[in-house]
Amino acid sequence: MTELFQEVWRMLKLGIIGTHWITDQLLDAAVQNGHWQLTSVYSRDRQRAQDYGQPHGATAFYDNLDDFFMNGDFDVVYVASPNALHYQQVRQAIENDKHVIVEKPAFTNPDEFSQIEALLQAHPAVRLVEAARHIHTPLFKQVQAQLGQMATIQGATLTFMKYSSRYDQVLAGEQSNVFSLDFAGGALQDLGVYPVYAAAALFGEPNSVVYFPTMIETGADGKGVAILTYDDFEVTLNFGKIANSHLPSEVYGLKDTLVMDNIADMTTATYYDAEQTAHALTAEVAENSMRPEIDAFTALFEASNDLNQLKNYETWFKLSRLVNSLLYTLRQSAGIKFPNE
Template identity: 75%
Template sequence: MLKLGIIGTNWITDQFIEAANVTKRWQLTTVFSRTTQRAQEYSSKFHAQEFFTDINEFFSNGVFDAVYIASPNSLHYQYARQAIENDKHVIVEKPAFTNPDEFSQIEALLQAHPKVRLVEAARHVHTPLFAQVKQQVNDMDQVQGATLTYMKYSSRYDQVLAGKTPNVFSLEFAGGALQDLGVYPVYSAVALFGEPNSVVYFPTLIATKADGKGVAILRYDDFEVTLNFGKTSNSHLVSEIYGLKDTLVMDNPADLTDAVYYDADQQAHKLSAPVEANDMVPELRDFAALLEQPNDKEQLKKYQEWFDLSRQVNSLLDTLRQSAGIEFPSDNR
């Protein structure tokens, strides 16, 4: 049983812990929160053995094998660095880091701690259905482009409308639509089509100066991929990948539960794969297998593929953001 520590006590951490319990391969042992009351409440809720309110004590004295980091985006780098320096494995919520410089520094630190593994919690690319989608794309004779849409109204936007600046819409905390929901279609595009030749992002900025929603265009040799994402409205559009006469339709590039391939004769073929009620379960199974067999060649191959994909996504997110003139304080770290 892998011992798990957590940083960040919010709804996504709830979902993560519940998924970990489903796999029966993880045990939550250690909680970090900035306040004693919240740390106690969360530890009691999920039956953790210990909690800390001092981050240095958490890493030096906490009894856990891996830490799940679900703090505001701008703090991922700091916490991941401390974890690696204390030889703790890292599962960092997307986006892993705010720019390529942070990523390269973490990569160098991992080389100095070769037994430590770091993975980004991009849950959708670990699902069996996404694997089916990827296989179907590979089987298509020609790809002429794609439109990937993930737009979901955030309750935190109500706070923005009330004149406040919640973390998810704060430049100080590296927030905004691209760094949140936008990560999913970016991940899907890179996983399915590779790195694009050029990109541009057209954001809609909100009162906090962060992007509330936007459209990104990724240009490849023979086609373009359009990404629509945002946190200030809802979309019910499907996502599509275009062949010549054939089309692959997905209900959602992030919360993927249904995919249908329409062949050249427009006959529908539903892609069949198990879908978990909690879509974090597949990634936690994958991460458990990696940490349980750290020297297995097949696991190391998967790990390198995940890490390379994470690096590519990090670079692409940064290029998109720079194309729109969006800067974070952490860029000048």
Template identity: 65%
Template sequence: MLKLGIIGTNWITDQFINEIKDDGRWELASVYSRTAEKAAAYQVKFGFKESFSDINQFFEEGLFDAVYIASPNSMHYQYARQAISNDKHVIVEKPAFTNVDEFAQIEGLLQAHPDVRLLEAARHVHTPLFKAVQAKLTEMDKIQGATLTYMKYSSRYDKVLAGEKPNVFTLDFAGGALYDLGVYPVYAAVALFGEPESVVYFPTLIETGVDGKGIAILGYEDFEVTLNFGKTTNSHMPSEIYGLKDTIVLDNIADFSKASYFDDQQVEHALAVEAADNPMKYEIDVFTQILEDPTNETQIKNYQKWFLMSKQVNGLLFTLRESAGIEFPADNQ
């Protein structure tokens, strides 16, 4: 049975743990928080065996085999380095790292610890519905592009409007729309169409210096994909993939529950597949299989596939940010 360590005590961690508990192949071992009180409270809440408020002690003495990192974006690199150095597997929330230099450093460290695995949590691309979209895409005669939208108002933007600087809206913590909600359409584009040949990002900057929303255009050989995302307003637009006379329509590129194929006669065909109550179910199943049997040839190939995609997404996010002139403090460290 795999033993889990946790960094980050927020709602997304709750969702991850709830699915882990239902999975049955994991044991809740260790939890870390910067304050002993919060760590102890989280330990009691979910039944972890131990809690820590010292990060070095957590990595050096913790009983866990793999750590789930759900801290602010800017802290992912530091925690992942410590985990790998202590031969702990890493499941890190998207975006894995803030720039290509960090990713390169982590990749080098993994080569020095070949038994360790690093996996990026991007739940939507693991779902049966997303796979159904991928399969339908291969049946279309011609692809002429796509528009992928994910725009959802963040309650923390209220604090920005009140003059505050919450972490998710600051450069110091690698915040903003692209490095939060924007990761979902970027991942979807790479999973569906591969790496683009050119990219450009047009952000709308807010008072704290980060992008509140924006539009990214990814150029492929025969078409373009437009990404529309943000945290300062809501959108109810679907996402679409354009064929010649046919189209795939998704109700939401990140948390979608419905996808339909409209044929050349404009007849709708629903892509009906199972949908779990917890959207993390499918990525956790993929990660668990990889970590349970890391020397299995099939699981090695699966791991290499997802690691490569994580690397491609990291590079694409960085290039988009560069095109918009957005710099994080971590870029100069």
């Protein structure tokens, strides 16, 4: 009985905002990790919260956010609501001293990010991480390591374009949050985050950026091309939600090339040397692509003051800040503004 009590006591208690497929994936990864217990669920519809949470073991259900944060019994909250709601919900979480996992993109502009950063300084025990799953995978880290061994970089093309079934609603004259400016939607703010994150993680901060979007009926961007300019090369990002692409992503050396099958859901990566000999990069690919990030976040939340964990946290936070700035500047270059700005 004592060992069982100790095991339960060590579990991280989780609260969630957002009851859809991405939350299913996170909960599955948390179950696989073995250190998590879902306790509390928020939805605007309490019955929906209960219907969603009970099968996952949750025991407390809320339709009032103030009640959720003040009375919910959880250590960490996962925020997977529409983009425009992230800022206020994350703010409430920090004010109530809850750790936060927020879905990408964390916030819509640098002003929101700066305000959250200041609030974190007032709550130094709280940790905030952005759920950009692909940068935590072992294969992405292998790509980073291989990139560091390439003598010359002449540029890159990173692609992630996948047709969204929600666009069928738009074509039928209906509303969809993911394509609504009111909810900070659009291609850049959704699938575009993956190549932007990858570029920032692989190459750092560019000197300048510009975005050429394809606009759709809702006033949001459906797909587009972004160009990030560095000292000696450019990185082209090709992404969207109104078409499908089967192109790989590539980093160009001099005679060598690094090829990835999918920058967001990478399962293979190959380095072609100067003689064009293929060298497959080897790393475990999890069945659930969120598992590596959940493992990384678990280690942080369980030892949030450990020096190694603090170093990881600082790296992730700086990257999140850079991505936030890049997304905003890209939007500004294309003249895309959200109603709250």
